Amino acid sequence: MERETILLRAANKAGVGPILLQSSKNFIVMEYLAGKKIFDWISDLRGGSASELKAVIKKVLSDCHRLDMAGIDHGELSNITKHVIVGKSIKIIDFESSSLERRVSNVTSATQAIFIGSGLAKTVQKIYSVPPRPKIINALREYKKQQTQQSFDNVFRILKL
Numbered sequence: 001m002e003r004e005t006i007l008l009r010a011a012n013k014a015g016v017g018p019i020l021l022q023s024s025k026n027f028i029v030m031e032y033l034a035g036k037k038i039f040d041w042i043s044d045l046r047g048g049s050a051s052e053l054k055a056v057i058k059k060v061l062s063d064c065h066r067l068d069m070a071g072i073d074h075g076e077l078s079n080i081t082k083h084v085i086v087g088k089s090i091k092i093i094d095f096e097s098s099s100l101e102r103r104v105s106n107v108t109s110a111t112q113a114i115f116i117g118s119g120l121a122k123t124v125q126k127i128y129s130v131p132p133r134p135k136i137i138n139a140l141r142e143y144k145k146q147q148t149q150q151s152f153d154n155v156f157r158i159l160k161l
Helices: 002-013 038-045 050-070 077-082 106-115 119-127 133-145 149-159
Strands: 020-023 028-030 035-037 084-087 090-092
Touching: 002 020, 002 028, 002 050, 035 038, 038 050, 038 077, 038 084, 038 119, 050 090, 050 106, 050 119, 050 149, 077 106, 106 119, 106 133, 106 149, 133 149
Parallel strands: none
Antiparallel strands: 020 028, 035 084, 084 090
16 A cells, blocks of 8 residues: 555646545545546447537546656556546546556557547547547657657647647
């Protein structure tokens, strides 16, 4: 629990994740997040508001960028459906597999999970027109090379966020 506490505290310092309230050797007490996993939330949106979906994706990717800038790799955002809760707030959860040592890839992993390689991507594509896959991949490659605000803004531009 000590390692996860350190990682969650670092994520909170970056403005990401459920708020850590208290911890000990055996327990972590954090903010309760009422809501749905992102896949369920998007599935319930079916044919719904593209602008609402874009706002959620924008928040998730912005949080991913904050984690990247803080040097925290979540480690499991390629399977984003289990790691984002959407409710009154939108939060990335489960930092037990995170690392301060690995090369960060939060934006690239989350973008690929949402737009390219998953059942979630198919659901997203039904709600709003997603740019061609090669355009997304090129923007992500550029971001991966130089994780700057400019390259991140370009990912948003390509994704029409």
